[in-house]
Amino acid sequence: MFKIMLIEDDASLFREIRDRLSQWSYDVHGISNFSNVMQEFTAVKPDLVIIDIQLPKFDGFHWCRMIRAHSSVPIIFLSSRDHPTDMVMSMQLGADDFVQKPFHFDVLIAKIQATLRRAYDYNTEAVSLRTWCGATVDYEKNTVTNERGCIELTKNEIFILKQLLEQKNRIITREELIQNLWNDERFISDNTLTVNVNRLRKKLETIDLGRMIETKVGQGYIAIEEGTP
Structure with missing residues (x-):
């Protein structure tokens, strides 16, 4: 309960x-x-x-x-x-x-x-850790850690990051993110997604990873690896 x-x-x-x-x-x-x-x-x-x-x-x-x-x-x-x-x-x-x-x-x-x-x-999924751009992403602890420090993310932020990292170097549309995150897009606004992504990127900037989440205007978002064109 x-x-x-x-x-x-x-x-x-x-x-x-x-x-x-x-x-x-x-x-x-x-x-x-x-x-x-x-x-x-x-x-x-x-x-x-x-x-x-x-x-x-x-x-x-x-x-x-x-x-x-x-x-x-x-x-x-x-x-x-x-x-x-x-x-x-x-x-x-x-x-x-x-x-x-x-x-x-x-x-x-x-x-x-x-x-x-x-x-x-x-959090019940088998994979709880993922490496990304030299950082360790812990889906259970909601943290991202690298040599510059450790940040704690909210449930929404870690879920968004997980969706992007599971399909790195591929553009994830805003509609796809909304559907995956909230399951029924009638119950969430497009603006709310923007706020969550911006907040995620701001936190990642403190450990020099904000630039690795790119906005593709009119399309969506993409998580890239260092060295990716």
């Missing part, structure tokens, strides 16, 4: 989501003190976090930053705000998905299932 931490201050909505998720055999935990979210997060050790943007004390962006400083657990944002910058901000902070209120419960379930699937299922 997956444990989900639902950080939502609307008691009525919390109960509705908790009860519906319980019907799908999810173990849902709430927050009793919105000043000590991290303390409760550490105690629960959830497999996934669903978090509202507008919260007492500090907003959801603040708690996303705090969680990401200590964990790569999947995060889904909920929000009644409809400004595009909210979605972009959530992705830049390391969230895995974004759900706009009001939402149809089937959409929320689909996003939860897809997020958990890509966060945990692929």
